[in-house]
Amino acid sequence: MIDVTKLHAGDIVYLDEVIYTARDAAHLRIAGLLENNADLPVNFKDSFIYYAGPTPTKPDGIVGSIGPTTSSRMDKFVSMMPKLGVKGMIGKGPRSESVKKACQEYKMVYLIVTGGAGALLSKRVVSCEEVAFNDLGCESIKKLEVKNFPAIVAYDTYGNDIFER
Amino acid sequence: MRTIRTIDIKNAVKQAIYEACHNLNSFTLGLLKKAKETEDKELSKEVICQILDNASLAKEEHIPMCQDTGIVTCFVKMGNEVTVDGDLVKAINEGVREAYNDFYLRKSVADPITRINTKDNTPAIVHVQTEVSDRFVIKIAPKGAGSENMSKLKMLNPIDGIKGIKEFVLNAVKEADGRPCPPIFLGIGIGGNFEECAFMAKEALLREEGSPNEEIAKLENEILEEVNKTGIGPMGLGGKTTCLGVFINTAPCHIASLPVAVNIQCHANRHVEVKL
Numbered sequence: 472m473i474d475v476t477k478l479h480a481g482d483i484v485y486l487d488e489v490i491y492t493a494r495d496a497a498h499l500r501i502a503g504l505l506e507n508n509a510d511l512p513v514n515f516k517d518s519f520i521y522y523a524g525p526t527p528t529k530p531d532g533i534v535g536s537i538g539p540t541t542s543s544r545m546d547k548f549v550s551m552m553p554k555l556g557v558k559g560m561i562g563k564g565p566r567s568e569s570v571k572k573a574c575q576e577y578k579m580v581y582l583i584v585t586g587g588a589g590a591l592l593s594k595r596v597v598s599c600e601e602v603a604f605n606d607l608g609c610e611s612i613k614k615l616e617v618k619n620f621p622a623i624v625a626y627d628t629y630g631n632d633i634f635e636r
Numbered sequence: 637m638r639t640i641r642t643i644d645i646k647n648a649v650k651q652a653i654y655e656a657c658h659n660l661n662s663f664t665l666g667l668l669k670k671a672k673e674t675e676d677k678e679l680s681k682e683v684i685c686q687i688l689d690n691a692s693l694a695k696e697e698h699i700p701m702c703q704d705t706g707i708v709t710c711f712v713k714m715g716n717e718v719t720v721d722g723d724l725v726k727a728i729n730e731g732v733r734e735a736y737n738d739f740y741l742r743k744s745v746a747d748p749i750t751r752i753n754t755k756d757n758t759p760a761i762v763h764v765q766t767e768v769s770d771r772f773v774i775k776i777a778p779k780g781a782g783s784e785n786m787s788k789l790k791m792l793n794p795i796d797g798i799k800g801i802k803e804f805v806l807n808a809v810k811e812a813d814g815r816p817c818p819p820i821f822l823g824i825g826i827g828g829n830f831e832e833c834a835f836m837a838k839e840a841l842l843r844e845e846g847s848p849n850e851e852i853a854k855l856e857n858e859i860l861e862e863v864n865k866t867g868i869g870p871m872g873l874g875g876k877t878t879c880l881g882v883f884i885n886t887a888p889c890h891i892a893s894l895p896v897a898v899n900i901q902c903h904a905n906r907h908v909e910v911k912l
Contacts, residue, residue, distance in 0.1 A: 481679065496751070525703050526742040535740060536700040541782050541815045563782075564815035565872055585683050586782060586817035586871060587904050590699035591690040608753060609703075609742050621686065623679060623873070633679075634814060634872050 480631035512603035515555040522562035524609040536589030581626035642727035649731025660691040677875035704780030705741040708760040715769035786812035792894040814872015817902035828887040836885035837899035
């Protein structure tokens with residue numbers, strides 16, 4: 472398990488972690504549940520949220536192609552991330568100031584993985600289980616165990632930003 | 637008169653989609669290999685290496701290159717000496733349906749309001765153009781939303797000219813930054829009208845060589861150079877590799893208009909041509 476406070480923007484990390492996939496639709500549902508003080512279907516504590524919706528798993532496979540989707544679409548949900556207790560978020564592309572600030576304030580990191588490298592990333596997933604919102608299909612929440620999953624630290628817990636030019 | 641069978645169209649579309657989603661085309665592969673040699677920023681080079689490794693894995697192990705296997709656009713060129721023995725659009729959609737089901741591709745098409753998924757990735761977007769020939773050519777381009785969402789259209793004023801066009805394109809690229817999976821390709825439509833310039837921008841992305849028009853080819857090169865000076869780099873990590881190709885199509889427009897559309901394409905640049 473990775474200590475995110477030891478990470479710095481620009482570091483390459485190889486994750487051995489539990490991560491949960493969630494995209495637009497799943498975030499919207501989680502936000503709704505939190506608003507109504509309802510129970511969450513998943514305990515996200517100390518895990519990572521991965522903005523991804525894989526291709527369907529083949530009958531003999533573990534998971535389909537699973538690269539990142541554009542993170543900035545989920546920026547408006549960043550305030551609920553500390554409530555979920557996640558260590559960080561994984562996706563692609565730059566995000567808003569609010570995400571950078573939240574990472575610093577709540578000791579989270581934003582990691583990026585190579586967009587369009589879904590085949591390569593799928594080989595680093597050792598297990599995949601659909602755990603919530605199954606009706607959302609590729610947008611359901613899937614629990615993944617990853618090994619040697621290559622990511623780059625984009626926003627660290629110190630307010631640094633890899634995209635700053 | 638030559639008759640094209642709908643079953644052959646369906647099968648051709650299906651195979652072309654498989655090809656587009658699993659095998660990075662040699663044109664794009666060549667450009668990425670070159671970029672790997674010229675990019676000197678370490679993280680950015682790493683990203684290009686991963687993209688190349690991903691392409692090999694996808695091909696060898698039959699895994700889609702990208703999880704976003706896109707919404708399918710089909711450009712059909714149909715000569716006056718050919719006829720189809722049934723419903724062309726239906727045949728294309730049958731091919732899409734079978735490809736996305738049989739090859740385990742992601743179904744990414746939904747109703748725009750209810751967001752209910754159509755569950756088979758149909759309908760495809762089909763453009764049919766006629767010509768005087770006995771040819772029947774389908775170009776298939778499945779495109780993901782990451783890059784499509786960053787595309788833009790603007791009705792410029794005629795006096796804005798080349799300077800205005802460049803400014804608009806550069807701003808679109810800068811605003812998109814690392815989101816559309818750079819290194820990108822740019823398809824640009826200049827002229828026509830509102831929908832024609834958007835169509836030209838998308839169609840230009842099917843090209844693999846510069847414009848035959850010298851002036852336009854020059855503009856393509858200038859924009860490529862300027863985009864690569866932005867320093868956005870692969871996945872927004874900086875460096876000199878932001879764009880791998882710029883393709884411009886033009887058409888005459890109204891004296892009071894200068895429509896410009898820029899269609900941003902990710903590094904997968906998926907397109908396959910089939911002749912029947």
